[in-house]
Amino acid sequence: MIGLNRELPIGIQTFEKLRKEGYLYVDKTGLVWKIASSSTPYFLSRPRRFGKSLLLSTFEAYFEGKKELFKGLAIEELEKEWNTYPVLHLDLNARKYTTAADLVAMLNQYLEKWELLYGNEKQDRSPEERFAYVIERASILTGRNVVVLIDEYDKPLLQAMQNETLLEEYRVILKAFYGVLKSADRYLRFAFLTGVTKFAQVSVFSDLNQLQDISLWYDYATVCGITKEELVSTFRPELEVLGKVNGFTYEETVDEMTRLYDGYHFHPAGEGVFNPFSVLNALKAKEFNDYWFQTGTPTFLVELLKESDYDLRTLIDGVEASSAAFTEYRAEACNPIPLIYQSGYLTIKEYDKEFKVYRLGFPNDEVKYGFMNFILPFYTPIPDGERRFYIGKFIKELREGDIPAFLTRLKSFFADFSYELNEEKERYYQVIFYLVFKLMGQFTEAEVRSARGRADAVVKTQKYIYVFEFKLNGTAEQALEQIDDKGYLIPYLADGREIVKVGVEFSAEKRNISRWLVE
Structure with missing residues (x-):
């Protein structure tokens, strides 16, 4: 079974070649x-x-x-x-x-090819005149x-x-x-x-x-992409090999493929589809990885987000948009959502028929964590290429119960910032905390506050449940007191794991974490 060698059509964009050379076809x-x-x-x-x-x-x-x-x-x-x-x-x-x-040279290249077949009497005219003539003559x-x-x-x-x-x-x-x-x-x-x-x-x-x-x-909705039914009916042998190589059952393999590569919806009620490029590459390499995301870096989108001062937390948690707002492209810094959606980083999650409003979100974990990993260096001084290294270190420190090491590492994210910390820039710092904890969700159960009545962040490891509260213009003592007074621990008291309270104060003067207390 490991030697299975059916032809997967990676990079094959010609239907005739795909069929004549025996590639698998959905x-x-x-x-x-x-x-x-x-x-x-x-x-x-x-x-x-x-x-x-x-x-x-x-x-x-x-x-x-x-x-x-x-x-x-x-x-x-x-x-x-x-x-x-x-x-x-x-x-x-x-x-x-x-x-x-x-651009004109590319159009001319095609026009010349067509004119050889259907007549070149207009070859000295503009591209559009030549195009119109070729269509008429071909007919x-x-x-x-x-x-x-x-x-x-x-x-x-x-x-x-x-x-x-x-x-x-x-x-x-x-x-x-x-x-x-x-x-x-x-x-x-x-x-x-x-x-x-x-x-x-x-x-x-x-x-x-x-x-x-x-x-x-x-x-x-499914004319491009691969439905779940198409995935399991067309690629079952390859899925079985992928699972065997990675120590998964067949069902676990399909679940992992779904988590990473499924979730694109091009109609609110339409069937979801898998990203075909990622599916084919995962089956070929016999490894789960960020294949689609790695083929194109959304640098312009990130610059647009920063220019717009768009709150990344809103984008990451899911954003609402009217139909016109995201189906028609607008090159406006104040509204980066249309281009982000059409580029494939967001997809349709829900639709409110009464108000004709869509809720958009990341389609799957490949895109979600790929996007957040990519934007992290734009908001922090860490070197490009070391994002996963930093997040991995964070996870290991929490698994080992080493809160001082965790918070010392977190301080390094702010060490080189020259921004004055004022009300306008406060959100910038909040976004960094948010990104760090969201990225930790790749490896452990981590959540960041999105509503009142909850701690700023909660991270669950095998041994511990950490409840974090951060205070700007407040003290670490006040942070711990708030955890108790607001009952942030109550949802976790029956869990059985050790609960650790972490109160952190952030200094406006130092523009960084200044103190913390752990209980």
């Missing part, structure tokens, strides 16, 4: 057929590495009539005609765009309307987000280019665009009001 062709049965132009937003490119490649093979590739799949029973259409497939994901010339020459597939339509825009001038140049180019899809509608059989974001406010879609955004549709 069958989404039933949904492909359902979408393709309409001539409506579609848009789908999903996070990076969620299978958007493979989905478009599947559409390409279907519309090119490659029936043999679909043998044994759901679509084989649904499709009866297998007509062939001219397909124009544009992939903007394969290049780094640093100037407008880079006339083949006698069938054209299929247009555009993968990662927003890649240039995302790369220029911190450069307003360049962003505007890209916007002008792409608005004109994508606008062709409306004027050429009579020549189109089908159009499908994918991306991470919906750039509503930069008017890229203003001329595409016929585009149907299915990103939050119930019917297509």
Whole structure:
């Protein structure tokens, strides 16, 4: 069993290659057929590495009539005609765009390829004029309307987000280019665009009001990603090997996969899906790790959070947003939530139908702890790459009952700060305490106060239950007194473990922990 060697499609984005070379495939062709049965132009937003490119490649093979590739799949029973259409497939994901010339060069590369097939009489015109001509000629020459597939339509825009001038140049180019899809509608059989974001406010879609955004549709909530049923039915042998290597039962393996990689919801009532990139890599490496998070660092998002002075505690505990607030991208520091959601770091948890408000939260532990580990160096002076080392030390010290070592280490998080501690900056320090205790939840049961009537933090190890109270402009004695007076210990009295009270005072003058008392 350990020698199991079925082919997992990591990095395979071409449907034809996947099928011809015998890679495992999670069958989404039933949904492909359902979408393709309409001539409506579609848009789908999903996070990076969620299978958007493979989905478009599947559409390409279907519309090119490659029936043999679909043998044994759901679509084989649904499709009866297998007509062939001219397909124009544009992939903007394969290049780094640093100037407008880079974007035009990429468009020209595809236009030249299409013009070889359908005519180059307009080759000296603008990209949008050439695109319109190619669509018209392809339809006339083949006698069938054209299929247009555009993968990662927003890649240039995302790369220029911190450069307003360049962003505007890209916007002008792409608005004109994508606008062709409306004027050429009579020549189109089908159009499908994918991306991470919906750039509503930069008017890229203003001329595409016929585009149907299915990103939050119930019917297509699982078109990208892997459902739990698909996971266990497609990958059971690999799951069994993963469990055996890591000392888990099959059921424990599925539970661990669920905790780490499941939890994405693209409709409040829709079925949740696993991150396909993380699933495939965990099965291939036979190890649980942060695969998706490691492939892209959300530096810009963290800078946006800091610029907005957004309270990270609210984000980590779950945030509310109206539908418009997070489905349409806004490049505003005062509201970083839309981009964080669309980038895949938050997902839908609940929906209030009465007030039309969504509650968003981290989809799973890979994203939750990956995000918090990543942002910690932005708020503390610890070296990048030593985050887990520090948190691991915290856990060991508490397991050993060494409170002085724990609090001395915590002091190091504040040692190099130059901020004056005032009312405006107080939350900054509170966030650091919050992050430390939240990150400890990876390894032990830790909770941080989110409501009145509870201690600031509680950490449970095998031997101890620690109840922490921190006092700014107060004393360690007052902190211990508050633990007693407010009854913070009551929920834990029947537990059986040793309860340890820790009162900590934080000095505004020193901008750090100054004293503590332990009982």
